[in-house]
Amino acid sequence: xxxxxxxxxxxxxxxxxxxxxxxxxxxxxxxxxxxxxxxxxxxxxxxxxxxxxxxxxxxxxxxxxxxxxxxxxxxxxxxxxxxxxxxxxxxxxxxxxxxxxxxxxxxxxxxxxxxxxxxxxxxxxxxxxxxxxxxxxxxxxxxxxxxxxxxxxxxxxxxxxxxxxxxxxxxxxxxxxxxxxxxxxxxxxxxxxxxxxxxxxxxxxxxxxxxxxxxxxxxxxxxxxxxxxxxxxxxxxxxxxxxxxxxxxxxxxxxxxxxxxxxxxxxxxxxxxxxxxxxxxxxxxxxxxxxxxxxxxxxxxxxxxxxxxxxxxxxxxxxxxxxxxxxxxxxxxxxxxxxxxxxxxxxxxxxxxxxxxxxxxxxxxxxxxxxxxxxxxxxxxxxxxxxxxxxxxxxxxxxxxxxxxxxxxxxxxxxxxxxxxxxxxxxxxxxxxxxxxxxxxxxxxxxxxxxxxxxxxxxxxxxxxxxxxxxxxxxxxxxxxxxxxxxxxxxxxxxxxx
Amino acid sequence: xxxxxxxxxxxxxxxxxxxxxxxxxxxxxxxxxxxxxxxxxxxxxxxxxxxxxxxxxxxxxxxxxxxxxxxxxxxxxxxxxxxxxxxxxxxxxxxxxxxxxxxxxxxxxxxxxxxxxxxxxxxxxxxxxxxxxxxxxxxxxxxxxxxxxxxxxxxxxxxxxxxxxxxxxxxxxxxxxxxxxxxxxxxxxxxxxxxxxxxxxxxxxxxxxxxxxxxxxxxxxxxxxxxxxxxxxxxxxxxxxxxxxxxxxxxxxxxxxxxxxxxxxxxxxxxxxxxxxxxxxxxxxxxxxxxxxxxxxxxxxxxxxxxxxxxxxxxxxxxxxxxxxxxxxxxxxxxxxxxxxxxxxxxxxxxxxxxxxxxxxxxxxxxxxxxxxxxxxxxxxxxxxxxxxxxxxxxxxxxxxxxxxxxxxxxxxxxxxxxxxxxxxxxxxxxxxxxxxxxxxxxxxxxxxxxxxxxxxxxxxxxxxxxxxxx
Numbered sequence: 001x002x003x004x005x006x007x008x009x010x011x012x013x014x015x016x017x018x019x020x021x022x023x024x025x026x027x028x029x030x031x032x033x034x035x036x037x038x039x040x041x042x043x044x045x046x047x048x049x050x051x052x053x054x055x056x057x058x059x060x061x062x063x064x065x066x067x068x069x070x071x072x073x074x075x076x077x078x079x080x081x082x083x084x085x086x087x088x089x090x091x092x093x094x095x096x097x098x099x100x101x102x103x104x105x106x107x108x109x110x111x112x113x114x115x116x117x118x119x120x121x122x123x124x125x126x127x128x129x130x131x132x133x134x135x136x137x138x139x140x141x142x143x144x145x146x147x148x149x150x151x152x153x154x155x156x157x158x159x160x161x162x163x164x165x166x167x168x169x170x171x172x173x174x175x176x177x178x179x180x181x182x183x184x185x186x187x188x189x190x191x192x193x194x195x196x197x198x199x200x201x202x203x204x205x206x207x208x209x210x211x212x213x214x215x216x217x218x219x220x221x222x223x224x225x226x227x228x229x230x231x232x233x234x235x236x237x238x239x240x241x242x243x244x245x246x247x248x249x250x251x252x253x254x255x256x257x258x259x260x261x262x263x264x265x266x267x268x269x270x271x272x273x274x275x276x277x278x279x280x281x282x283x284x285x286x287x288x289x290x291x292x293x294x295x296x297x298x299x300x301x302x303x304x305x306x307x308x309x310x311x312x313x314x315x316x317x318x319x320x321x322x323x324x325x326x327x328x329x330x331x332x333x334x335x336x337x338x339x340x341x342x343x344x345x346x347x348x349x350x351x352x353x354x355x356x357x358x359x360x361x362x363x364x365x366x367x368x369x370x371x372x373x374x375x376x377x378x379x380x381x382x383x384x385x386x387x388x389x390x391x392x393x394x395x396x397x398x399x400x401x402x403x404x405x406x407x408x409x410x411x412x413x414x415x416x417x418x419x420x421x422x423x424x425x426x427x428x429x430x431x432x433x434x435x436x437x438x439x440x441x442x443x444x445x446x447x448x449x450x451x452x453x454x455x456x457x458x459x460x461x462x463x464x465x466x467x468x469x470x471x472x473x474x475x476x477x478x479x480x481x482x483x484x485x486x487x488x489x490x491x492x493x494x495x496x497x498x
Numbered sequence: 499x500x501x502x503x504x505x506x507x508x509x510x511x512x513x514x515x516x517x518x519x520x521x522x523x524x525x526x527x528x529x530x531x532x533x534x535x536x537x538x539x540x541x542x543x544x545x546x547x548x549x550x551x552x553x554x555x556x557x558x559x560x561x562x563x564x565x566x567x568x569x570x571x572x573x574x575x576x577x578x579x580x581x582x583x584x585x586x587x588x589x590x591x592x593x594x595x596x597x598x599x600x601x602x603x604x605x606x607x608x609x610x611x612x613x614x615x616x617x618x619x620x621x622x623x624x625x626x627x628x629x630x631x632x633x634x635x636x637x638x639x640x641x642x643x644x645x646x647x648x649x650x651x652x653x654x655x656x657x658x659x660x661x662x663x664x665x666x667x668x669x670x671x672x673x674x675x676x677x678x679x680x681x682x683x684x685x686x687x688x689x690x691x692x693x694x695x696x697x698x699x700x701x702x703x704x705x706x707x708x709x710x711x712x713x714x715x716x717x718x719x720x721x722x723x724x725x726x727x728x729x730x731x732x733x734x735x736x737x738x739x740x741x742x743x744x745x746x747x748x749x750x751x752x753x754x755x756x757x758x759x760x761x762x763x764x765x766x767x768x769x770x771x772x773x774x775x776x777x778x779x780x781x782x783x784x785x786x787x788x789x790x791x792x793x794x795x796x797x798x799x800x801x802x803x804x805x806x807x808x809x810x811x812x813x814x815x816x817x818x819x820x821x822x823x824x825x826x827x828x829x830x831x832x833x834x835x836x837x838x839x840x841x842x843x844x845x846x847x848x849x850x851x852x853x854x855x856x857x858x859x860x861x862x863x864x865x866x867x868x869x870x871x872x873x874x875x876x877x878x879x880x881x882x883x884x885x886x887x888x889x890x891x892x893x894x895x896x897x898x899x900x901x902x903x904x905x906x907x908x909x910x911x912x913x914x915x916x917x918x919x920x921x922x923x924x925x926x927x928x929x930x931x932x933x934x935x936x937x938x939x940x941x942x943x944x945x946x947x948x949x950x951x952x953x954x955x956x957x958x959x960x961x962x963x964x965x966x967x968x969x
């Protein structure tokens with residue numbers, strides 16, 4: 001089959017964006033552009049589902065590979081997917097239509113520009129997950145900054161300018177070092193093609209520095225503990241849809257990068273720096289959970305919980321065990337769904353009551369029963385109750401961690417308890433209790449489109465929570481392959497030392 | 499006369515200048531006519547140069563003049579950008595009452611001087627070209643003679659430029675004294691052994707050239723001259739002399755002084771790093787867009803020089819690609835600047851851009867693209883320019899230069915973002931005219947599309963430039 005399905009996936013949203021750009025909006029409401037955007041993003045979602053359907057789960061190599069000449073003599077445009085990337089692509093194409101539906105109320109000004117920004121963003125995000133060349137990857141990875149900067153800056157809250165700048169400069173600073181590393185890899189090995197690099201390997205003497213350069217970029221994006229401060233700011237100030245995109249997909253780029261590049265290209269260095277990652281992840285899990293406990297702003301609380309959850313992800317990846325990595329990928333998908341849902345839920349009450357402060361709410365269960373139900377599912381998903389996707393991810397990660405280092409695993413388990421504490425406390429304060437604030441009584445329950453978006457998220461959270469098989473099957477072979485390559489390199493390196 | 503075709507472009511432009519002068523003297527009110535004729539003659543000039551195609555090096559006039567791939571390419575982008583500079587500025591000089599016959603003629607003479615500089619293969623010919631372009635530029639800088647800032651900038655440019663020309667001449671004389679020739683090739687042959695005389699000669703020549711390209715620490719004139727000159731002249735300053743000076747840099751470093759690279763490499767690395775950092779930091783506090791773009795061009799020249807510091811063909815080519823993309827970005831930026839017009843008044847402060855995006859979505863989008871490209875964010879053209887430079891720099895394992903340069907881009911990103919913030923996030927302030935002349939619109943459209951779509955086929959320029967090999 002020669003149809004360039006991946007390139008179509010990448011390009012389709014951009015074509016949609018161009019289409020919206022050139023359509024004249026007759027009324028101020030821009031209904032037509034919204035339907036175009038929704039149509040395009042749904043088409044992309046169906047296309048990605050088709051991709052999953054024809055995807056061969058048992059093959060370990062990259063599939064649907066496209067390779068075109070691009071920078072003459074240097075670099076080819078190369079895309080392809082394996083079992084890991086396909087899940088992220090589907091997550092992206094799944095979240096984008098939900099974002100576009102919820103644009104309804106949250107965005108009041110310049111809707112057309114907003115839709116264009118989201119669609120362009122989708123292009124870049126899909127591009128990140130399927131690029132098989134380091135330069136192409138960098139291109140997509142960095143290009144995403146532009147639309148996100150605008151989304152936070154134009155449609156954000158009060159301190160949007162500060163947050164947008166912080167987001168942009170932090171990420172850029174981390175990434176330029178990665179660019180140095182990518183170019184160095186080119187001169188060391190003569191290629192930036194990921195598949196070829198897997199075969200060739202990179203000499204052990206260069207790996208530590210290169211690993212650190214990549215790490216600086218991914219750590220900021222994940223975000224890991226000392227450089228996580230941009231995330232709460234960005235989340236709080238971004239519009240609801242921006243927060244959803246940020247939490248659900250942008251953060252996953254780094255986790256994906258860790259698996260694809262840090263483990264795949266620099267196994268020896270990854271082994272050397274395992275302890276560093278463990279320590280940073282544990283600090284992220286415990287410290288940010290404690291910080292989340294004390295937050296008064298709902299979005300900020302969820303933002304800190306994201307940092308803690310991503311701490312589990314990095315921990316799981318660097319256990320270098322089958323369960324750990326599978327758990328991390330599962331946790332990323334789960335967090336993508338759950339955090340998107342939580343931000344949307346906060347958006348629902350924010351849109352009605354115009355505050356995100358937790359103490360202004362209380363007793364919502366008697367006013368908005370439907371809302372209380374879905375919010376409960378998401379809360380339980382976030383704290384990892386069995387039967388939701390959150391449980392499977394955390395459980396596998398902890399299993400992997402116990403196999404490698406019991407102390408680390410025990411400390412990480414504390415994070416699970418803390419996670420339950422801050423989520424349940426949030427839920428209690430917002431949904432249960434007496435109605436102290438009389439203004440709340442005028443709040444209406446969920447509207448139709450909110451029911452659609454939120455239940456679209458409830459279904460996969462519960463379905464994959466009870467039946468994770470489809471996701472697991474898809475990643476199993478690829479993770480196994482990554483680990484085999486990894487262990488092979490490590491053993492080779494030890495042998496060469498003796 | 500067999501080599502006549504090689505010198506034809508220069509002869510053509512000199513003759514045109516003389517004819518235009520005569521027309522201007524004998525025909526009343528012929529300013530617009532001459533402006534248009536000059537533009538047409540530039541187009542013909544471009545055609546004549548392109549016609550030469552890719553050739554082996556040809557030497558003329560007793561080896562004092564050389565035509566090769568480097569000089570051809572640089573002349574093409576020089577004259578090409580000259581056409582666009584004339585095209586975008588035509589309305590502007592009418593509005594601010596500068597439409598005099600001298601204006602296009604000075605621009606043509608300056609271009610002629612630059613062409614001679616680019617092709618020179620002899621110290622004396624080189625100096626002649628340099629002075630021809632500088633003298634024309636002194637007048638152009640102070641062309642708006644009723645304006646205090648403009649006269650100040652002309653005077654400032656003249657004094658400092660004369661000083662640097664003096665240093666350059668002193669360097670030339672030292673080089674001549676120690677290598678016994680003014681011919682570049684001969685200098686190369688004669689200066690195989692290290693001696694202090696030639697080293698000092700190199701230093702003085704590099705100082706003079708660094709002044710022309712406005713690299714730190716010889717940049718002091720740039721912000722004032724950029725701000726004071728009429729905007730159309732600023733655009734000229736921002737592009738054409740830089741192209742010529744870069745070509746001469748390449749020529750000097752890799753022909754007469756090719757054997758002395760261990761002497762000059764440190765100097766270039768220093769100038770490059772200083773320009774990148776200074777340009778990025780100093781631009782942060784600026785309020786005037788022209789001043790800001792002056793600092794931005796200082797830092798851009800730092801990146802272009804970083805490519806030259808590598809002593810490799812890859813590096814030279816990356817510098818040439820850098821300047822090619824740089825000129826397109828500047829054209830786009832200044833086209834946007836020319837569009838900030840209301841009631842025959844042009845606006846040039848950053849504050850004037852406040853909330854531009856609400857009423858002028860297309861103009862703001864172009865500015866957005868240009869600014870992100872200047873900041874070097876992928877997938878825009880500016881990223882590829884930097885990418886090629888760092889590719890060459892890291893090939894030579896000059897990691898310090900690469901890391902400093904990339905960190906400077908992060909600092910620089912801040913002030914570009916600040917402009918974007920003012921355009922997109924701030925409340926609306928001014929509303930500008932929406933009708934513009936065709937030349938301006940075409941220039942903006944072409945340059946923006948070039949920047950935006952560069953990533954689709956990035957190897958076009960690379961392929962042409964890869965024919966330029968100096969080592």
